[in-house]
Amino acid sequence: MPANPTPLNAPTAEDFRAWHRVQCAALAHDRPGEPVPSQAALTARLTTAGAGSRMVLWLVRGPGEEAVATATLRLFEDPGRSHLAEVDVTVHPAHRRLGTGSRLLSTLTEAAAGAGCRSMVAEVMAGTPGEGFLATREFVPVLRLTWQLLTLEEVPDRIRKLPDVAHHGYRLAFWEGEVPGHLADSFARAHASMADMPTGDMDTGELDWDPERVRQAARVVAARGERLLTVAALSEADHSVAGFTELVLPADRSPRAQQYGTAVLPVHRGHGLGLWVKSEMLRRVRDHFPSITHIQTDNADDNRHMLAVNTALGFRPLRRTVEYQLRLAEG
Template identity: 75%
Template sequence: MPPNPSPLTAPTAEDFRAWHRVQSAALAHDRPGEPVLSATALQAKLTTTGNRSRLLLWLVRNANEEPVATATLRLFNEPGRSHLAEVRMTVHPAYRRLGTGSRLLSTVTEAAAEAGCRSVVTEVMAGTPHEGFLATRDFQPVLRLTWQRLALDDVPDRIHKLPDVPHPGYRLTSWEGVVPDALAESFADARRGMDDMPTGAVDFGEVRWDVDAVREAAEVIARRGERLLTVAAVDALDGSVAGYTELVIPAEGAGTAQQYDTAVLPAHRGHGLGLWVKAEMLRRVREEFPQLSAVQTDNADDNRHMLALNTALGFRPLRRTVEYQLTLGRR
């Protein structure tokens, strides 16, 4: 009989090492060749959150105290998203099809219901048995995503010239970490450029950005030991942020960087600002982080504009995933 999952309320260093073993084994099996987070980086991600959300953790061990599965449940504290929970669950390849995943998923979704959530979302690789596993448990596919990867050695030559191409009425600026005070208000406003991001049928809710929220998001990344870089296009007339792109550099300054948000406010679209800021970001990281090998990003399949923009920059398809959603109380 599968072990009873119980929440990890006071994780130890050994718990995090065990968690890392499960994650590493699953990644090697499911996505061979992709980089594995270090144990230190993984622990930082599991233990560092801001005021807008919190994480509940489960680590399942068998009768021999071997780690066999992990799960996280992200609960949102902000009013516009308190109805939604995000689940990330991993079962060690050697212990699959033994019932552990079923019991763990049931435990985690019950915890979401007890927290007052109405929807649970999770993400799995497209075309794998994980899709059938969720479908038989009343989860519905709500968003399809394409992940892309850019090898920094393969950036097309023409992209290196784009930052020097003038865009009348705009100028480029950049910063690391927390946004400078002079741009804080307009940068928070520029987050509205993500409001029309395709989210499929996900019960996404409303993300409200203000200066405090923008600063806190950057501070959380810093507490994880990572580095947040931002490049923005600024309106030359009033000095406000018209569009921006963000990249998170691993703590080691090497390996694969993760693309975060890229957005242009509706009033400033049609001027090539998205390509401009992303090209400048690539120029900067190639110069300042020579040990970085690649940048990774994901976009909804419906976001054809951003997928095409990334392809123009040299990104290539890496994998496809599907977000599934469970409406609590249906079963």
């Protein structure tokens, strides 16, 4: 039987190699055909938490010291989200249904409650035993997501031409990394406008987007060795950000990039800016980053507008996942 789960307070290089082996085995079993992250990329993500959060890690080994499971607990530190936690438990396929996942989840639940959290979220593949595993432990499904994949060679011709279509009163801008200083305030406001995107019944807390917050988010991406690209539509009336889209290029030379946020301020909606900025991003990736062949994204099933935009761009369904939430006892 595996040892009792204990946090990795000072993970070693061998711990990260073992972690990578568990992840590779699980991905190959659960999502065959999809690329697996390199060990360097995985280590960077485990050691560089997202902006306004910190990570606690668990690595479970069996009697022969082989790694059999991993777990992460992400604790948020922003005032409006300090009551939230995200968990991820992965058990090696050869060691499932032996109680390891249950013990790990119980350990993480206790750790989250001990940190003062009132709500804990976990994501699982739709239609898999993971749903039943969480449901029998009082987790409730709160958000269904559709993951989509775009093959850049298959972008429709009409989309390829969209960046050249004039949008009266707006112009396109591009930058890599941190937002330019003169756009920081309006870019933060554009990020804040994502607060009205559909999130089902999930408790997402409140996030205060300001210029320092958007810069911090860009620094996290850079610290992982990844590259953050942004295309924005600027209002010609006041030169502010009216809408934007972000894309992250992998650090490990993987051909698959990850779509990050896309938003248009309410006052500027209805002009096709979302499709415009995203089509310009696709053109830039094709022209300047030829090693990228695919782009992955995910959206809430309730976000029909963005799903329609992605379908028009050429994205196709890849997989579906479900966010489950557990309400922890009040402290």
